[in-house]
Amino acid sequence: MSPLWRDEVAIYLAPRKLALARRLKGLKPRIGASTEIVVPDGGADPAATLQRLADVLREPAWQQAAARVVVSDAWVRFGIVPAVPARLDADAREAHARCVLADTYGEMLREWRIALEEAPPGRAAVVCAMPGALRAQIETALAPASLQLRSIQPQLAVAFNAWRGRLPADDAWFVKLEEGWLSAVHLAHGGWDRVHTARLSRDAGLDLERMQAFGRLGADGRMFIEAPAWMRERYGRMNTNLEWLEADGGDPGPTHEISLLLRAQG
Amino acid sequence: MSRTRALLVDFADPPRRASGAGVLLCCVGLAAVIAMAASFERSAAERARLDGQIETLSSRHRPAQEDPLRAKQQAEVAKMDRELDIPWTRLLAELESASTDMSSKVSLLQVEPDADKHTVRITAEVRSLPDGLAYLERLQQSKVLRYPLLESHEHLKDDPEHAVRIKLVAEWQG
Numbered sequence: 001m002s003p004l005w006r007d008e009v010a011i012y013l014a015p016r017k018l019a020l021a022r023r024l025k026g027l028k029p030r031i032g033a034s035t036e037i038v039v040p041d042g043g044a045d046p047a048a049t050l051q052r053l054a055d056v057l058r059e060p061a062w063q064q065a066a067a068r069v070v071v072s073d074a075w076v077r078f079g080i081v082p083a084v085p086a087r088l089d090a091d092a093r094e095a096h097a098r099c100v101l102a103d104t105y106g107e108m109l110r111e112w113r114i115a116l117e118e119a120p121p122g123r124a125a126v127v128c129a130m131p132g133a134l135r136a137q138i139e140t141a142l143a144p145a146s147l148q149l150r151s152i153q154p155q156l157a158v159a160f161n162a163w164r165g166r167l168p169a170d171d172a173w174f175v176k177l178e179e180g181w182l183s184a185v186h187l188a189h190g191g192w193d194r195v196h197t198a199r200l201s202r203d204a205g206l207d208l209e210r211m212q213a214f215g216r217l218g219a220d221g222r223m224f225i226e227a228p229a230w231m232r233e234r235y236g237r238m239n240t241n242l243e244w245l246e247a248d249g250g251d252p253g254p255t256h257e258i259s260l261l262l263r264a265q266g
Numbered sequence: 267m268s269r270t271r272a273l274l275v276d277f278a279d280p281p282r283r284a285s286g287a288g289v290l291l292c293c294v295g296l297a298a299v300i301a302m303a304a305s306f307e308r309s310a311a312e313r314a315r316l317d318g319q320i321e322t323l324s325s326r327h328r329p330a331q332e333d334p335l336r337a338k339q340q341a342e343v344a345k346m347d348r349e350l351d352i353p354w355t356r357l358l359a360e361l362e363s364a365s366t367d368m369s370s371k372v373s374l375l376q377v378e379p380d381a382d383k384h385t386v387r388i389t390a391e392v393r394s395l396p397d398g399l400a401y402l403e404r405l406q407q408s409k410v411l412r413y414p415l416l417e418s419h420e421h422l423k424d425d426p427e428h429a430v431r432i433k434l435v436a437e438w439q440g
Contacts, residue, residue: 069278115275128275135277152277164270190270 007032007065009147012155012257013049013138014072016042016179019255020062023262033061034254046075050137057145067147069138070261071130073176073183076154078195079104081116081125097127105129119191126192128154155257156183156195159226161264163245167224175211177227182207208235208242228256348381353410357386357438360410367404371397375431379438386411388434395419398432411436 005025012019021034037056042048056062079100081093088096097116101109112129119125135152142149159176160167167174169190176183177200186194200207211223226245227235236244247259358377365372376389388405392398398419405414414436422429 071277113277115277117273117275120271126273126275128277130277149278154275157273157275160270161272164272167270169270187270192273 006148008150009062009065009067010258010261011053011067011069012072012255012261013046013053013069013075014039014042014155014178014257015044015046015049015074016040017072017257018049018052018056019258020056021254021258021262022061022065031254034258036255044074046131046134046137050141054141054144057141057147063145063147065147066150067142068150068261068265069152070155070158070257071134071152072178072181073154073156073197074178074181075130075134076156077101077105077109077112077129078154078156078183078197079127079129080192080195081127083119083122083124093125097125101127101129123189123191124193126157126195128157130154155260156185156197158257158264159260160185162260163224163226166245168222171222173211173223175223175225177225177231179228182211184211205235211242226260345381352379352381353438354379356410360405360408361388364401364404364408368397368401372401373429385435385437387417388436389431390434391422391429391431393427393429395430395432398430401432402434405434405436410438412439413437 007025008023010019010021010023016039018037018039019035022032023029024032035056037052039049039052042052079097081097081100084096093116094114097114098109101112101114109129111132113132113135114127114129117126130152138152139149155178156176160174163174167187170188172187174185174187176185180200182198182200184196185192222243223241224243224245225232232244232246236242247263357379361374361377365374371393373391374388375391376387378387378389379385380387390398390401392401398416402414402416405411408414414434417433417435419430419432422431
């Protein structure tokens with residue numbers, strides 16, 4: 001089959017969750033198979049999730065396709081690289097981005113891989129770091145299934161791209177919730193100018209109240225929340241001032257995270 | 267109104283190697299270009315061959331065009347022939363004889379033959395107009411000249427003897 005028409009397998013990897021969906025290509029692409037698996041022994045170390053992924057990929061339904069992988073924000077770190085007046089080559093830009101990450105997270109990210117946004121001249125750029133071993137482990141898991149790795153993106157970037165059409169370009173917060181994890185992005189001039197990530201406490205309602213107070217520090221305090229359906233139902237009633245993002249026609253994919261990826265791809 | 271920019275941060279290496287289908291498609295494209303070029307070359311050669319045939323056929327049915335240089339040379343030769351045909355000896359002898367017959371009352375100033383028209387223009391001075399008319403009558407009796415005519419006459423006021431300048435024209439007989 002032509003690579004242009006090759007099926008795609010979307011894979012979401014999180015500390016305690018694994019989701020897959022096979023998208024059958026053609027004139028009218030459609031979801032051919034999907035699954036969502038809880039990883040009870042998963043955690044900060046992605047090994048358990050990746051082992052479960054390798055097990056799932058033994059099934060023929062997930063083999064012989066291109067693969068798009070979305071990685072939970074719990075396993076990545078973000079930073080904002082300010083614009084510099086000088087014109088930098090790729091190596092200098094990466095060195096600058098690593099300095100920014102080191103300022104924020106210390107030397108722990110020294111061996112991590114980074115992905116740097118190609119921002120327009122004069123604009124700050126988003127940098128994302130991921131453990132170097134994670135990339136290798138993902139490739140190791142995909143290889144036996146003949147899955148060709150096409151992309152590895154952080155969940156926050158995928159969610160932002162899925163909802164960016166509904167977000168104002170200036171002075172607003174985009175907050176993404178997932179189980180046990182919160183990521184918040186402040187928007188200015190159509191791009192990110194601040195990004196924060198944090199673990200959610202056991203009392204997520206308290207965290208939301210804190211976020212609301214945090215949002216009021218902005219000029220208009222608008223705060224857009226992206227969350228799975230169960231979190232929207234649980235916390236949506238508690239905070240009426242927050243703007244919960246919901247798809248008009250419901251999620252197009254089998255799981256919330258896969259739906260975000262499909263919508264971000266257009 | 268500004269809009270939010272899409273964010274692209276991807277840890278996967280951008281695809282660098284050409285896929286098999288891409289290489290195949292490129293080869294097909296190149297082959298098509300080569301085939302098209304060869305076809306164009308053949309068509310151009312065929313057209314040149316047909317143009318040559320048309321030119322050949324046209325030249326057979328076209329009247330021969332005169333070479334301008336050759337025509338000019340021929341005209342100059344013809345003109346030279348006509349000038350050589352002027353009977354200078356007989357003409358000058360006849361005019362001299364006529365002047366002698368007029369007892370030197372005629373002074374011959376200029377003789378201008380026109381080979382194309384076969385005429386000769388004679389300019390002379392006489393003491394009076396009757397002398398000029400007598401000279402004309404004398405030339406009318408000549409066997410060398412035909413149809414002598416008085417073209418004009420002019421009294422020379424500056425001349426102390428008030429001579430008359432006459433201009434005659436006549437054809438010569440070849």
